[in-house]
Amino acid sequence: MTDTVHIGDVPFGPSHFTTIAGPCAVESREMALQTALAVQAAGARVLRAGVFKPRSSPRSFQGLGTRALDILHEVKATTGMPVVTELTDVRRLEEVADIADAVQVGARNMHNYALLTELGRTELPVLLKRGLSATVDELLLAAEYVLCEGNERVILCERGIRTFESAYRFTLDVAAVAVLHERTHLPVVVDPSHAAGRRALVLPLSLAAVAVGADGLLVEVHPAPHLALCDGDQALRTDEFAAYQRQVQRLGAFIRGCEAEVDGLVPETELESA
Amino acid sequence: MTDTVHIGDVPFGPSHFTTIAGPCAVESREMALQTALAVQAAGARVLRAGVFKPRSSPRSFQGLGTRALDILHEVKATTGMPVVTELTDVRRLEEVADIADAVQVGARNMHNYALLTELGRTELPVLLKRGLSATVDELLLAAEYVLCEGNERVILCERGIRTFESAYRFTLDVAAVAVLHERTHLPVVVDPSHAAGRRALVLPLSLAAVAVGADGLLVEVHPAPHLALCDGDQALRTDEFAAYQRQVQRLGAFIRGCEAEVDGLVPETELESA
Amino acid sequence: MTDTVHIGDVPFGPSHFTTIAGPCAVESREMALQTALAVQAAGARVLRAGVFKPRSSPRSFQGLGTRALDILHEVKATTGMPVVTELTDVRRLEEVADIADAVQVGARNMHNYALLTELGRTELPVLLKRGLSATVDELLLAAEYVLCEGNERVILCERGIRTFESAYRFTLDVAAVAVLHERTHLPVVVDPSHAAGRRALVLPLSLAAVAVGADGLLVEVHPAPHLALCDGDQALRTDEFAAYQRQVQRLGAFIRGCEAEVDGLVPETELESA
Amino acid sequence: MTDTVHIGDVPFGPSHFTTIAGPCAVESREMALQTALAVQAAGARVLRAGVFKPRSSPRSFQGLGTRALDILHEVKATTGMPVVTELTDVRRLEEVADIADAVQVGARNMHNYALLTELGRTELPVLLKRGLSATVDELLLAAEYVLCEGNERVILCERGIRTFESAYRFTLDVAAVAVLHERTHLPVVVDPSHAAGRRALVLPLSLAAVAVGADGLLVEVHPAPHLALCDGDQALRTDEFAAYQRQVQRLGAFIRGCEAEVDGLVPETELESA
DSSP, X not given: OOOOEEETTEEESTTOOEEEEEOXXXXXXXXXXXXXXXXXXXXXXXXXXXXSOOOSSTTSOOOOTHHHHHHHHHHHHHHOOOEEEEOXXXXXXXXXXXXXXXXXXXXXXXXXXXXXXHHHTSOOOEEEEOOTTOOHHHHHHHHHHHHTTTOOOEEXXXXXXXXXXXXXXXXXXXXXXXXXXXXXXXXXXXXXXXXXXSGGGHHHHHHHHHHHTXXXXXXXXXXXXXXXXXXXXXOEEHHHHHHHHHHHHHHHHHHHXXXXXXXXXXXXXXXXXX | OOOOEEETTEEESTTOOEEEEEOSBOOOHHHHHHHHHHHHHTTOOEEEOBSSOOOSSTTSOOOOTHHHHHHHHHHHHHHOOOEEEEOOOGGGHHHHHHHOSEEEEOGGGTTOHHHHHHHHTSOOOEEEEXXXXXXXXXXXXXXXXXXXXXXXXXXXXXXXXXXXXXXXXXXXXXXXXXXXXXXXXXXXXXXXXXXXXXXXXHHHHHHHHHHHTOSEEXXXXXXXXXXXXXXXXXXXXXXXXXXXHHHHHHHHHHHHHHHHHHHHHSOHHHHHTO | OOOOEEEXXXXXXXXXXXXXXXXXXXXXXXXXXXXXXXXXXXXXOEXXXXXXXXXXXXXXXXXXXXXXXXXXXXXXXXXXXXXXXXXXXXXXXXXXXXXXXXXXEOGGGTTOHHHHHHHHTSOOOEEEEOOTTOOHHHHHHHHXXXXXXXXXOEEEEEOOBOOSOOSSSSBOXXXXXXXXXXXXXXXXXXXXXXXXOSGGGHHHHHHHHHHHTOSXXXXXXXXXXXXXXXXXXXXXXXXXXXXXXXHHHHHHHHHHHHHHHHHHHSOHHHHHTO | OOOOEEETXXXXXXXXXXXXXXXXXXXXXXXXXXXHHHHHHHTOOEEEOBSSOOOSSTTSOOOOTHHHHHHHHHHHHHHXXXXXXXXXOGGGHHHHHHHOSEEEEOGGGTTOHHHHHHHHTSOOOEEEEOOTTOOHHHHHHHHHHHHTTTOOOEEEEEOOBOOSOOSSSSXXXXXXXXXXXXXXXXXXXXXXXXXXXXXXXXXXXXXXXXXXXXXXXXXXXXXXXXXXXXXXXXXXXXXXXXXXXXXXXXHHHHHHHHHHHHHHHSOHHHHHTO
């Protein structure tokens, strides 16, 4: 049975289906606030927003850093939404912890054990993304680095694995969500945006994630994706997010209703005796 | 817009969600009939049943062959269900075509162009499975081998791709279903059984497949999976199939209802202008 | 210990290092003869030449078919070189067997068990290529389909596997060559051309294959690669083949000399006791 | 043309072939010294030795840490060999830099841009390993994080990528070595030990690496691998290392001799005009 982990006062676990939404990166005070208000109005309950962006090239936009933290402080004061942001450098933990309600460890840092260990010594919820080619077992072992220091507030995130297929960015591994629910009590959310790599695939991948039993979604939204400083192709537009959110929430409610019923219809004991 | 392809009188396409179910292989007259009656009673509309089984090892069970065709003839007469079975040897096309309402080309034969070309010269529906490491583009090109001979009755099947992950058998690629719907008018079904590799994952993968927009499912069912001559670990039991079928059909109806609505809510023209 | 398998009178096995070379496909009488004479002059001992070409798209050049068989008949008469060519359709086995000294089963047909079984009933040497995502074990099991029918003249071929990397066509799996030598007595050759996908990588990959212990190479050569009807990018030019052949043969001799010595220096018994 | 980068006074580049050898981890003063003396006697010129070990599980041996640094200080004083060791936590850079002649960034930290940036601000040679599923381009971009800070002393290391094959630990990507030499002036070494995962494959993979043009090898050696605290299966024994080293060095000399000749035999201008 999956435990419930809270980010701020927002629960992630078996009796809720929760959307985390927001821009890939904070680009300015205006766009951060505009996006936050739009996703909040549509029903997202946690804001995601990048401050320090790990990028393949040192010449790509690396996030606004400290300035973005100040902006997020303001956005939180205005909206009251809890905020999750990525930590990429263990030396910046305190600075990020001052503002963030949860800390994201990105796919590139799933094996950064120094970072995980320090987060294990805090009480901050940790949103731990699966590495590009990490097995389910390795993801669970990475979570152990946080858990064994005493911090049990870990939420796992499936975000697509690297395969040979190039028709999208990463292969969303829905089976991993089902396997994780078998092997751990930690909540599991899905990031459909990085797997999709382009807007048109975000909704279908999100619906698949909901159906397979994810406890929430982490989705990128931008007021003007064609102007975004990073990953604009995969961001939903703020003005289409409400329709998206309605779809995934309705399916979330439907699936959770059915699950109770299925549990009743196919008694485990009977299956075991097969 | 996806076309509708019929197997017998059973439609696969945008306005239906159809389950094909049955045993991996015909093992005897009794088990074939028992399974067919059970899946039919639960609402499956097409029977799948292996006659010639391509196996990694020449020492594994290879199917009953011609004897299984005779059994399928009887089962069809009794149940009235159309039957889909795999063809692995182009020289047996006539023999199989006498009984089968649709011919499956398995993942191992997706690149068997001689087979595809001959099937293109028939009027038989072809259920074409994606190869273990075939790209979406290569699957579409394989379909072209059938289509360009004049046979337009092709149904594509996503069945999982080979990756590094070993927590299940193959990685079900739900994004491929969405991409295929963008690129072709052919219906797309999903085989959750081979991707799962074990019974417990078949339902969650099926729900993900339905949610992402698959037009149907191809699922393995066996009266006594622990005694099965092939792939027993991944077969649903006949007595749990009804509950399974109810779940996937209810979700199929829900998703198809929502799709119409989404089309209304997010006008493509507005998205294009972004 | 690896057995020796002959193609015509040319041995493949532990005491020889043999190059098979020739065009991807027979395109005309002139180019086939010109290429054969060039590779023969440079020391290649077996001619490869495609007659039936399996192509991803039905609209790509599919080989000259029967006409190419006639051309190969002539080329053999002129050069005296044994010829290996690919069989893609089991119904053409007799026709191909009339001309070919060995039959290639391509990567796309490694799982075509009908084809393998029929070849097992002949006495023709079979050059069996590893599938794009076949494991070493699956390749060995595919070989069993030939062996268990009574034909022990099988040569295995590593030709690159499909991975996420796109800096070349396929990932040449040199470790597979070493593992195959541990697990089977069959000779193992390497096709560097399909792994490379472009000319500049063919020599370095060939040298790696020789060093890791391959018993031979299967390499594409064309008199005018920029005009080739298939896979021109990866073909060596006839006028650079002599330098290539000298390099790989010299390394082959060097490595085979060293192997004897290594066997002496690191006694297995001592290693076992570690 | 590849530049020469020195670790201590030992050159890595086109006119040398250099072996870095030593234990996966420093386990005690005695074993570290014994291994160093053995590999030095056999001709290895740089010592590798783990101090901080990144492990999938927090319950596995994590290295002796600071105590191992003291041991390495002693071993360096005794042998005069330069030492390369892995840095996993940016906060320990100074401590490691006091002892190490070069800093290894492991596959798990290839995307740890904070670490790379700090190393870019030192003058320490950086041995940068390719991530498990990093493309060649991503490896080059990771190197840019060091280079663009002003530190040009980067040596790249191919160590195997993650694929579906389970007959060994990782798939050694020899083509990547050839591609890297096309795209960068940085030296490229190969770690055959992690790719192999077991002792018997280390020599064949090393020979393949030498043949494809690697500028050096990074190989694990242990006096009693069956007692090793990490990765014992893939470590060569100290008493077999001399034979290993002789083989790879002889091949290194042979290949480098041939390369000059090939450059002469196949003029690039002629190839271009094809």
